[in-house]
Amino acid sequence: MKSFDIENSSKIKSGFKVPDGYFEEFNAKLTEQLAIEVEPKVIVLHSRKTLWYFAIAAVLLVAISIPVYQNWKVDTSPQLNQDEIENYLSYHPSITTEDLITLLNEEDIQALQKSKTIESETIENYLLTTESLEYYLIN
Amino acid sequence: MENEKVFIETLLNPKTQQAAFKQLVFQYQKPLYNHIRNIVLNHDDADDVLQNTFIKVFRNLSKFKGESKLFSWIYRIATNEALTFLQQKTKHHHSSSEEYLQKQTEKLHADVYFEGDEIQFKLQQAIAQLPEKQQLVFKMKYFEEIKYEDLSEILDTSVGALKASYHHAVKKIEEYLKKD
Numbered sequence: 001m002k003s004f005d006i007e008n009s010s011k012i013k014s015g016f017k018v019p020d021g022y023f024e025e026f027n028a029k030l031t032e033q034l035a036i037e038v039e040p041k042v043i044v045l046h047s048r049k050t051l052w053y054f055a056i057a058a059v060l061l062v063a064i065s066i067p068v069y070q071n072w073k074v075d076t077s078p079q080l081n082q083d084e085i086e087n088y089l090s091y092h093p094s095i096t097t098e099d100l101i102t103l104l105n106e107e108d109i110q111a112l113q114k115s116k117t118i119e120s121e122t123i124e125n126y127l128l129t130t131e132s133l134e135y136y137l138i139n
Numbered sequence: 140m141e142n143e144k145v146f147i148e149t150l151l152n153p154k155t156q157q158a159a160f161k162q163l164v165f166q167y168q169k170p171l172y173n174h175i176r177n178i179v180l181n182h183d184d185a186d187d188v189l190q191n192t193f194i195k196v197f198r199n200l201s202k203f204k205g206e207s208k209l210f211s212w213i214y215r216i217a218t219n220e221a222l223t224f225l226q227q228k229t230k231h232h233h234s235s236s237e238e239y240l241q242k243q244t245e246k247l248h249a250d251v252y253f254e255g256d257e258i259q260f261k262l263q264q265a266i267a268q269l270p271e272k273q274q275l276v277f278k279m280k281y282f283e284e285i286k287y288e289d290l291s292e293i294l295d296t297s298v299g300a301l302k303a304s305y306h307h308a309v310k311k312i313e314e315y316l317k318k319d
Contacts, residue, residue, distance in 0.1 A: 005313065006281075006309055006312055006313055006316070007309060012258055012259055012262050013255075013259065013282070014173075014176075014177055014255070014259070014263075014278075014282050015247075015253055015254060015255020015256070015259035015260065015263065016173070016176050016177070016180075016182075016252065016253060016254075016255075017251075017252045017253065017254045018172065018182070018252070019182065019252060022186075023168055023169065023172075026168065026186070026189070026190070027164065027165075027168070029190065030164060030190060030193055030194075031161075033190065033194060034157075034160070034193075034194070034197060037194065037197060037198065038157075
């Protein structure tokens with residue numbers, strides 16, 4: 001068995017060899033790679049993919065805006081006027097005179113008394129044409 | 140040190156960066172190639188790792204704060220790249236890094252880019268028997284002659300631990316070489 005002192009013997013080299021011209025080639029390859037690194041990334045706006053995104057977005061926008069527009073139209077339609085309300089109340093079978101009376105307050109009743117002065121002739125005509133006149137006169 | 144400070148400033152300045160980086164590549168490509176080749180053994184693998192190292196150095200220039208020497212910082216990146224490469228290879232081959240390197244060493248006889256004689260080949264075989272960290276310390280100290288202080292900065296290990304690691308490596312290699 002031979003003794004071997006690695007630190008005091010002559011240096012043993014690794015034995016690796018570099019191919020001829022390797023570092024020149026490496027430099028060229030690295031420069032190319034670094035150029036890609038430095039180059040700012042370009043975002044293509046008109047790619048096919050982007051156009052599809054815009055088309056889908058437009059369809060969605062239209063689809064959403066139709067119901068919104070419809071609701072907007074209902075909200076902005078003119079307010080119901082007084083005559084329309086009166087007509088509705090007059091001809092609607094489910095609303096009775098009693099229902100209306102319960103909704104009137106003291107001021108409303110006074111206003112009605114002032115505005116509706118009935119002529120004595122009109123009362124006479126009414127009493128003459130009403131079947132229950134006799135009943136009223138007797139009692 | 141003052142020169143290094145000025146050089147780092149030119150590396151960080153966008154106007155002078157490209158020229159300064161070319162200079163850096165020129166200065167470091169040969170020693171870094173040897174460093175990486177010693178770790179991964181094969182030329183093509185060393186080529187890939189060297190390229191990745193310089194790209195990583197370029198990308199991270201702005202993060203270099205000058206807390207360590209530029210030399211140590213670049214060597215640390217190169218070492219990490221080489222070790223990561225080995226990890227990927229061992230994962231792929233389902234083996235340990237030592238087993239992988241032993242197989243790679245056996246292939247050196249047929250490698251056109253290995254011109255070592257019998258003793259050089261024997262030394263490579265002896266190194267391949269060591270644990271990964273001892274291999275690394277031995278290669279950097281023996282082949283590349285890097286000072287312990289610099290090794291400490293690169294490998295983030297105390298000088299004492301590095302000396303002990305190198306001493307163990309030398310003993311094991313001498314034992315291996317004595318066998319024949």
